[in-house]
Amino acid sequence: MANKPSGLLSVPSPKNGKNTLSFILPRQLQESNILPCHRLDKETSGIMIFARGKKARDKMFELFKNHEIIKIYIAFIHGIPQKKSGTISSKISGKTAITKYKTRKILKNFSILGIQTVTGRRNQIRIHFKLIKHPLVGERKFAFGKDFKLKFKRCALHASRIEFKHPYSGRNLTIEAPLPEDMSKFLKKQAYLKKK
Secondary structure, eight states, rough: OOOTEEEEEEEEOOSOOSSSSHHHHHHHHTTEEEEEEEEEOOOOOEEEEEEESHHHHHHHHHHHHHSSSSSEEEEEESSOOOOOOEEEEEEEEEEEEEEEEEEEEEEESEEEEEEESSSTTTTTHHHHHHHTTOOOOTOOOOOOOOOGGGOSSSSSSEEEEEEETTTTOOEEEEEEEOOOOHHHHHHHHHHHHOOO
């Protein structure tokens, strides 16, 4: 497991091969067979699963394919969703995409959500919350930042928890990553402004 910081690519791109978590982590651990099992957007922080060797990675791929891995995110969205919890379903690049959410807290201009992705399409969460007219705070790819009072330097999305059954031991695992510093500071600042 690794707790990816925002701003770092998960895997190499055609333009960037070395400034990525999948390049850096094996070198830090001094093990060449550390392989990523999935990816997170560059702006998204939080938990990523890595496997030792292709065989273990392939087993994790199967868990993802069969929806046997529960991925929970924390997101800050503009405004307040009409329903406190719900499911968003649409097509992304021609494939079904399903996102479940639950409102954790409502503040002055935004809400804090717990989000579970049932499917794993690229930019799924960002696209879905733009679709229901509550884009993520800091969103600039699928919404115009100038349209909203709240500003944040990146998309406010954090992969906070992953649950799955270990493919070898059969143990039920739950791994959590605390809210990163930038999102924590944002919350404290909003709480301070509310008191003034």
